[in-house]
Amino acid sequence: MEFSKHNIISRLKDSEDYFIVNLLSRNADILTEDQYQEFLAHNINITEELKEKGYIIDPETENNIYRQKYLEFIDNRETDxxxxxxxxxxxxxxxxxxxxxxxxxxxxxxxxxxxxxxxxxxxxxxxxxxxxxxxxxxxxxxxxxxxxxxxxxxxxxxxxxxxxxxxxxxxxxxxxxxxxxxxxxxxxxxxxxxxxxxxxxxxxxxxxxxxxxxxxxxxxxxxxxxxxxxxxxxxxxxxxxxxxxxxxxxxxxxxxxxxxxxxxxxxxxxxxxxxxxxxxxxxxxxxxxxxxxxxxxxxxxxxxxxxxxAFSVAKFLFEEGELPDPLFDSCPGTKTEWAFDYTGKIYSCTATVGKEGEELGTFYPEVTKKEEIIEEWQNRDVLAIPECKDCSVQLACGGGCGSVSKNHTGRICSPDCRPVKELLELGLSYYFRETPKDFFIKN
Ligand code: SF4
Ligand code: SF4
Structure with a gap:
């Protein structure tokens, strides 16, 4: 048993309390300072609940869950x-x-x-x-x-x-x-x-x-x-x-x-x-x-x-009472988003449309496609971006924007990092500090 690779832990802004959020197990809790220290020390009184919630887990079991959730994500996107x-x-x-x-x-x-x-x-x-x-x-x-x-x-x-x-x-x-x-x-x-x-x-x-x-x-x-x-x-x-x-x-x-x-x-x-x-x-x-x-x-x-x-997933958690599904990819370009212009050109999305060199093909006067580049766009997700592989916030971030990352690094499959932990510090504080929810272990 180890700490999950997907735990996001930090302190709420303007508060003595901490939070733990895990997008793979879809659990979130607010911890008092004492609970936080107990958690770090693997104290047995608290870890039973934390195990159930997937904060502490066998790494192989976690890898299997991760793979399964990834396949579900890809399947669901097919019908989006x-x-x-x-x-x-x-x-x-x-x-x-x-x-x-x-x-x-x-x-x-x-x-x-x-x-x-x-x-x-x-x-x-x-x-x-x-x-x-x-x-x-x-x-x-x-x-x-x-x-x-x-x-x-x-x-x-x-x-x-x-x-x-x-x-x-x-x-x-x-x-x-x-x-x-x-x-x-x-x-x-x-x-x-x-x-x-x-x-x-x-x-x-x-x-x-x-x-x-x-x-x-x-x-x-x-x-x-x-x-x-x-x-x-x-x-x-x-x-x-x-x-x-x-x-x-x-x-x-x-x-x-x-x-x-x-x-x-x-x-x-x-x-x-x-x-x-x-x-x-x-x-x-x-x-x-x-x-x-x-x-x-x-x-x-x-x-x-x-x-x-939104403060990352904080608003969603507040309004829906649960965390969203894990986000393996936050860039819809060429998957659930395309852009076309009046000259007959095809692009990935609004960030690239009209920009010279970003054309992915044409629908007029004839249909043409730059298959290799399209494939690169379509494969972009946190599994395809090497830098995202061990990132603990990957399932809230989703690898960011493909166009921004390409502008910075020249590679489509490179990261556009989102400050997930810091946004949760703000957002969980804003949405939950005064209205703790009963699924939070703090009482
Ligand atoms: S490249 Fe950026 S702007 Fe375009 S779809 Fe992806 S995330 Fe959105
Ligand atoms: S883009 Fe950056 S913050 Fe986002 S998952 Fe990849 S490494 Fe993590």
């Missing part, structure tokens, strides 16, 4: 829904201070009807019998109602014929004019970005012509909710606007958005995906962002209504 991104163009009407696509070719081009035909032919044959939906992405995909109306008519008709839901990722500027178009589709959600309240948002996300954008976007969000179209409000955060989180939360609460079942939020970290942004000292590390969110939540409890941070 696939998200297919389609980029109708890379042009954009905004000049955001941090846009990672600002180096891409930025000209609006009409989409050839044949491209739409080829795209649907490709997904019909390639993803036949798979649950799937399409996300329209840019650039800015809702750019010009006149020029794009033929494209949307045809594209939505093809989706409707196949019962495919559509999600849209937009800056929100033209939402009002696109509402009738959106109403003709089965819209799963529209993701819109606000980076704070009016002044801050307008400084960070102005129109290309210099005008402000906040009020138009807010009107668009109101209109979506009126039409019962789900909204996913994204706020892109860096050190320059973290203070806006509570203000935007108050704004959204006041608007009644946060009481609407159709409204949800996400925070995006503004980070250097492909090239340096102008003021890179503003960028957060993943941990830095969550540390500041934790502090903001303490200062401004009203944020809770607006945004519930």
């Amino acid at each position: 829904e696939i998200q297919l991104f389609f980029v109708p163009g890379y042009a954009c009407n905004f000049k955001c201070s941090y846009c990672y696509q600002d180096e891409y070719l930025n000209k609006y081009e009409q989409i050839d009807d044949q491209i739409i035909t080829s795209f649907f032919n490709y997904i019909d044959s390639e993803f036949v019998n798979r649950k799937k939906y399409i996300t329209i992405f840019g650039g800015e995909p809702l750019l010009n109602i006149k020029a794009q109306s033929n494209f949307y008519k045809r594209f939505i008709r093809e989706c409707n014929m196949r019962n495919l839901d559509i999600a849209v990722v937009t800056n929100g500027y033209n939402l009002l004019s696109f509402i009738p178009v959106l109403k003709s589709a089965s819209i799963r959600e529209v993701q819109v970005t606000l980076d704070g309240t009016e002044d801050t948002h307008n400084t960070r996300r102005p129109h290309k012509n210099g005008s402000s954008t906040f009020l138009r976007i807010v009107d668009g969000i109101d209109a979506l909710l009126r039409e019962r179209i789900p909204v996913n409000l994204r706020m892109v955060i860096d050190k320059g606007n973290i203070e806006e989180l509570s203000k935007l939360a108050r704004f959204a609460n006041h608007k009644g958005w946060t009481n609407n079942q159709l409204f949800k939020t996400q925070l995006g970290r503004n980070y250097e995906l492909h090239h340096c942004q102008v003021e890179s000292n503003r960028l957060y590390t993943r941990l830095g962002m969550y540390e500041d969110i934790y502090e903001q939540l303490k200062l401004y409890p009203e944020i809770k209504e607006f945004y519930k941070p």
Whole structure:
């Protein structure tokens, strides 16, 4: 009997208590200082329970469980829904201070009807019998109602014929004019970005012509909710606007958005995906962002209504009352996610779409595939990344993002480490310190 390789143990932030989390056995406990010391000393009074929970286990038994869970993970993924991104163009009407696509070719081009035909032919044959939906992405995909109306008519008709839901990722500027178009589709959600309240948002996300954008976007969000179209409000955060989180939360609460079942939020970290942004000292590390969110939540409890941070698996544990299944791979690229653009190219996902050299094939004018690279992407998981092999947090981390790791090391199968332990220190403290659950051994 030994300590499990998958124990994640540390002290809760702002507390004397410790936690132990094990994603393989799917158990989690909070330990007092004494219990923690007893655990380290293999004290017999406590280890019976700890053995049952898989914190202390025979290594061979653990390896067998690990293999079995891995096979289940791969099997389950075969039936997961696939998200297919389609980029109708890379042009954009905004000049955001941090846009990672600002180096891409930025000209609006009409989409050839044949491209739409080829795209649907490709997904019909390639993803036949798979649950799937399409996300329209840019650039800015809702750019010009006149020029794009033929494209949307045809594209939505093809989706409707196949019962495919559509999600849209937009800056929100033209939402009002696109509402009738959106109403003709089965819209799963529209993701819109606000980076704070009016002044801050307008400084960070102005129109290309210099005008402000906040009020138009807010009107668009109101209109979506009126039409019962789900909204996913994204706020892109860096050190320059973290203070806006509570203000935007108050704004959204006041608007009644946060009481609407159709409204949800996400925070995006503004980070250097492909090239340096102008003021890179503003960028957060993943941990830095969550540390500041934790502090903001303490200062401004009203944020809770607006945004519930994941803090690795802490939120899931709090809301579901159990841990998620072990995560052998956190990068959906080429497995349950693909991206396609209006030039006929195929990419792994939104992080690589439109980036020269990242094409994995074409669906137009003919179908071609870079089989070897696709295979490398598809094989990427914590078993294929050598650095992850002995990592105790691997089943919460899943190896991170394939695109980020490739940008850092040149290898797809290399790690993009997530600060799992530190995030759990914050998250378990935030979600559980005042409301211990009865499945925790602390009482
Ligand atoms: S490469 Fe990164 S952005 Fe792309 S699917 Fe994987 S995790 Fe997501
Ligand atoms: S990417 Fe890093 S943190 Fe994640 S499992 Fe691999 S080694 Fe561990």
